[in-house]
Amino acid sequence: MEALALLAQEADKAAAAASSAGFAYGLAAIGPGIGIGYLVGKSVEAMARQPEAAGMVRTTMFLGIAFTEALALIGFVVFILIGL
Amino acid sequence: MTTDATPMVTQLDGEAVEVKVTADMVKRGLWVAPAIIAVAAMIWGENGAWSAAFAVALVLVNFAVSALLISTTAKISLGLMMGATLFGYLIRLGLIMLAVLLVKDAGWISLPALGATIIVTHLGLLIWELKYVAISLAHSGIAPPRP
Numbered sequence: 001m002e003a004l005a006l007l008a009q010e011a012d013k014a015a016a017a018a019s020s021a022g023f024a025y026g027l028a029a030i031g032p033g034i035g036i037g038y039l040v041g042k043s044v045e046a047m048a049r050q051p052e053a054a055g056m057v058r059t060t061m062f063l064g065i066a067f068t069e070a071l072a073l074i075g076f077v078v079f080i081l082i083g084l
Numbered sequence: 085m086t087t088d089a090t091p092m093v094t095q096l097d098g099e100a101v102e103v104k105v106t107a108d109m110v111k112r113g114l115w116v117a118p119a120i121i122a123v124a125a126m127i128w129g130e131n132g133a134w135s136a137a138f139a140v141a142l143v144l145v146n147f148a149v150s151a152l153l154i155s156t157t158a159k160i161s162l163g164l165m166m167g168a169t170l171f172g173y174l175i176r177l178g179l180i181m182l183a184v185l186l187v188k189d190a191g192w193i194s195l196p197a198l199g200a201t202i203i204v205t206h207l208g209l210l211i212w213e214l215k216y217v218a219i220s221l222a223h224s225g226i227a228p229p230r231p
Contacts, residue, residue, distance in 0.1 A: 029177060033170070040169045044162045048094060055101050059217055062102040062154060065169065066147065066210050072177055073206055077199035080184055 021083025028075020035068040094162045100155035105217065106147045109209045113144045120205060124197045132197035139201035142183060143209070146176055 043061035047054045117140045124136030150172060157168040187193050 033173065036173050037170055040166050044166055047096065047162060051094075054096050055098055058096070058154070058158070059101045059105060062105055062151065063210065063214060063217060065150065065173075066206070069150075069173065069176075070203070070206050070210070072173075073180075073202055076177065076180065076184075077203055080188070080195050081199055 018083045021079045025075050025079035025083070028078070029072045032068045032072040035071075036065055039064045039068060095160060096158040096162070096165075100151075100158070102151035102154045105213060106151035108216070109147055109213050110144050112212055113140060113147075113205065113209050116208075120201060124201060128194045128197040131192050131194040134192040135194045135197040136201040138187065138193075139198050140205050142180060143202060143205045146180060146206075147209070149176060149179075 039061060043057050043064075046057045050057075117137070120140055121133050121136045125133035128135070153168045153172040154165060157165040184198065188195070
């Protein structure tokens with residue numbers, strides 16, 4: 001009986017660790033989401049104002065998105081190292 | 085380059101620069117992949133090598149899907165491009181998570197190797213590409229020789 005209780009306690013701990021890691025990953029994805037939204041919004045504005053600079057704006061926008069996404073990937077890596 | 089000034093119908097017909105940038109990054113990624121895999125193998129052993137190869141593939145596919153989404157939707161409208169970029173971000177994160185969840189219990193996976201390689205490859209390729217993009221933006225027409 002005691003062994004069963006101990007097993008249930010361990011399972012609870014593992015579940016709590018997994019759900020908090022998932023929660024942390026969700027939080028880590030919010031910042032880059034806001035960043036990408038702002039970045040793309042401003043880029044669209046720039047392209048609409050100055051269409052001849054669209055190529056340059058698109059290049060910097062794409063790299064900006066990828067750099068911002070790196071933050072979410074770091075959150076994801078922390079999640080897989082702690083939660084999985 | 086544009087047909088109208090309204091964002092919902094304005095489309096970009098020019099060269100898909102994202103595809104060009106991504107093609108460069110994928111080329112460089114494939115070029116350095118053996119070195120990354122060798123380093124991972126030295127640190128984490130055979131499992132590390134397989135995990136590093138999987139991580140490099142994930143990063144390159146992620147870049148390619150992102151570029152393809154932007155270039156395809158930019159030809160339709162800027163509004164659609166914006167939506168596709170934001171939802172694409174969520175979908176790509178979900179796909180990466182799914183890909184990792186599918187292999188997490190495999191015998192050949194090493195999670196520290198996978199995580200480290202994802203971050204190092206993603207940031208490394210971006211910084212490498214930034215060197216060429218920054219110089220060609222500052223001095224248009226003057227691009228450093230590509231490897």
